[in-house]
Amino acid sequence: MKIPAHKIPTRKEWRKIRDAAGGKSGMTKAKLGPTLDKFHKEYAKAQKKGEPADLVKSLNELQKEIDAYIKGVTSQSKPVAAAATKQIKKPTEDLVKKLTALVTAQHKALNEQSARLNNMFSMVEKGSKQIIKEAEKYDKILDPLATKFRRGVPEESKATLKQALEKIRKPVMGVFTASQDLNKERQDVITSADKPIQDAHKKEIKKSQDQVRDAMNAANSTLKTMADLIEKAK
Numbered sequence: 001m002k003i004p005a006h007k008i009p010t011r012k013e014w015r016k017i018r019d020a021a022g023g024k025s026g027m028t029k030a031k032l033g034p035t036l037d038k039f040h041k042e043y044a045k046a047q048k049k050g051e052p053a054d055l056v057k058s059l060n061e062l063q064k065e066i067d068a069y070i071k072g073v074t075s076q077s078k079p080v081a082a083a084a085t086k087q088i089k090k091p092t093e094d095l096v097k098k099l100t101a102l103v104t105a106q107h108k109a110l111n112e113q114s115a116r117l118n119n120m121f122s123m124v125e126k127g128s129k130q131i132i133k134e135a136e137k138y139d140k141i142l143d144p145l146a147t148k149f150r151r152g153v154p155e156e157s158k159a160t161l162k163q164a165l166e167k168i169r170k171p172v173m174g175v176f177t178a179s180q181d182l183n184k185e186r187q188d189v190i191t192s193a194d195k196p197i198q199d200a201h202k203k204e205i206k207k208s209q210d211q212v213r214d215a216m217n218a219a220n221s222t223l224k225t226m227a228d229l230i231e232k233a234k
Contacts, residue, residue, distance in 0.1 A: 001050040001106060003043070004098035007091040008062075011036045017087050023080035028072025032088075035065040052102045059099070062092055113193040117201050120189040124208040127182045128215035134175045135218035138168055142225045153232045161233045165226060172226050179219035183212045 009017060011033045018024070035058075042058040066088045074081040145161065153161055186208055190198065198205065 001052060001102070003047045003050065003052055003055070004095060004102065006043070006095040006098075007087075008039065008095065009036070009087055010040055014088065017083050018080055021077070021079040021083040023073065023077055023083075027076055027080065028069050030065050030069035030072055032065050032069045032084075035062050036088075052099045052106065055095075055099060056103075059092065059096055062088075063096070066092060110194060110197055113197045114200070116189055117193055117197065117204070120186060121201075121204050121208050124182060124186055124211050127178070128211040131175055131179050131182065131215040132218045134171075134178075135215075135222040138172050138175065138222050139225070141168060142222065142229065145229055146225050149229065149232055153229075158233045161229065165230055165233065169226065169230075172222055176219045176223045179212075179216040183216060186212055 014032070014036060015025075039055075039058045039062045042055055046052060046054040066084060070081050070084050070089065073084065141164075145164065149157070149161070190205060193201075
């Protein structure tokens, strides 16, 4: 995620601004310089990682120090206090607002991804059970035929077998297609989720993987039995 740009000066830049306003080092006990250093260091890290939440702590520290600095220098030099307010306090507040909006949007997106995953888990559980049930229904028709003709199909039986297989060919293919679609939909939802959400749902993702695998195995087995019989009936 892209981190918002800012106009907060570095420690070196602030020294020049302060000095130009008539200030000098040691005007207050506030640790503004080190805090600016820390902020810019954390900002660079957050930019690299794309995690706006990582900046919250250093921004809070910067706000605390700039407020203490302004309070301490106001009685000594109003120009320096004004410079600190304009060059550090306001840009810091602007960045806080931007980050707050960004983190809020990020949390909303993550919650939506989590909801999509939960809906998918429910869909996979129901869908896999239905696919297995349908596969078992056609297995009850196909398995006896496979046993009966395991050594081949007599010529006089081929026409009857072809008719029987033709009646269930499309439904069996439908079960197979449904298992493939279920697997694809599952994969699409998982890959569209960010890693933190995937990590938070590891157990559910594994469970759904097992459910889809069982459904695909059942559908593949039924389809194979039918394909073998169709080949024998030629």
